[in-house]
Amino acid sequence: xxxxxxxxxxxxxxxxxxxxxxxxxxxxxxxxxxxxxxxxxxxxxxxxxxxxxxxxxxxxxxxxxxxxxxxxxxxxxxxxxxxxxxxxxxxxxxxxxxxxxxxxxxxxxxxxxxxxxxxxxxxxxxxxxxxxxxxxxxxxxxxxxxxxxxxxxxxxxxxxxxxxxx
Numbered sequence: 001x002x003x004x005x006x007x008x009x010x011x012x013x014x015x016x017x018x019x020x021x022x023x024x025x026x027x028x029x030x031x032x033x034x035x036x037x038x039x040x041x042x043x044x045x046x047x048x049x050x051x052x053x054x055x056x057x058x059x060x061x062x063x064x065x066x067x068x069x070x071x072x073x074x075x076x077x078x079x080x081x082x083x084x085x086x087x088x089x090x091x092x093x094x095x096x097x098x099x100x101x102x103x104x105x106x107x108x109x110x111x112x113x114x115x116x117x118x119x120x121x122x123x124x125x126x127x128x129x130x131x132x133x134x135x136x137x138x139x140x141x142x143x144x145x146x147x148x149x150x151x152x153x154x155x156x157x158x159x160x161x162x163x164x165x166x
Contacts, residue, residue, distance in 0.1 A: 004124075004137050004159030006031065010061065010151050011143065016159070020072055027068040029081050029120060031143075033061050038089065039148055050098040059089035059114060061151050064143075066120050074126070081120030085145045088113050118151075119144045126161060135161040 002025075006014030011031035018027035041057040063086050070079025091112045096105040122141030129136055139157035 001163075002027075002137060002159060002161035004139060004157040006139070006155055006157040008143055008155035009153045010035075010037070011064065011155070014155070014157075016068070016139075016157060018068075018161075020161070023072055025068075025070040025072040025077050025079065027070065027079070027081070029064070029066040029068055029083070031064045033063065036060060037150060039087070039150055051096070053093065053095040056092045056094075057089060057112060057114075058092075059087040059112070059148075061145070061148065062086050062088050064118055064120075064145075066118060068120065068122065070122075070124070075128075076126065077124045079122055079124075081118075081122065081141075083118050083120070085116040085118040085148065085151060086113070087116065087148075116148060117146045119146075120155070122155070122157075124157075133163045137161055 002018040004016040011033050014031035016027050016029045018025050039059045043055045046052040066081030066083025068079045068081035070077040089112055090109055092109045094107040120141055120143055122139050124137055124139040127136040137159040141155045143153055143155055145151035
């Protein structure tokens with residue numbers, strides 16, 4: 001059983017809960033972002049030069065959750081987390097249409113939430129403490145969120161593992 005604190009530039013508060021078997025580990029990774037780093041996604045759909053609809057999304061990455069299966073040896077493990085990135089924000093729509101004698105336009109705004117696919121490859125090292133009952137965990141990895149480059153970056157972790165076999 002293990003608990004690790006994780007840090008990355010985009011998700012300063014994170015935790016990993018893990019359980020280990022011989023040759024295999026399974027972890028649940030959680031991360032939270034308290035900063036207000038907005039990502040702007042702008043999309044313009046044009047029928048012709050005088051008729052278009054523009055959609056602007058302003059999103060903030062709030063949190064992530066991943067499940068991480070790992071190949072586990074006594075002193076290191078190598079794995080890749082698969083999960084979801086949760087984003088919240090607003091969406092604004094502006095449309096404009098021109099006919100032969102009329103012009104029509106309008107805009108609207110609404111709250112939106114998005115879930116994006118996320119990968120978290122990582123490598124962990126284990127330093128034994130107090131026989132083999134406890135170990136210090138040091139980890140390094142990379143957060144990769146598809147479609148949101150600003151959420152990508154290195155992550156680091158520090159934690160403890162303890163043996164439940166008595």
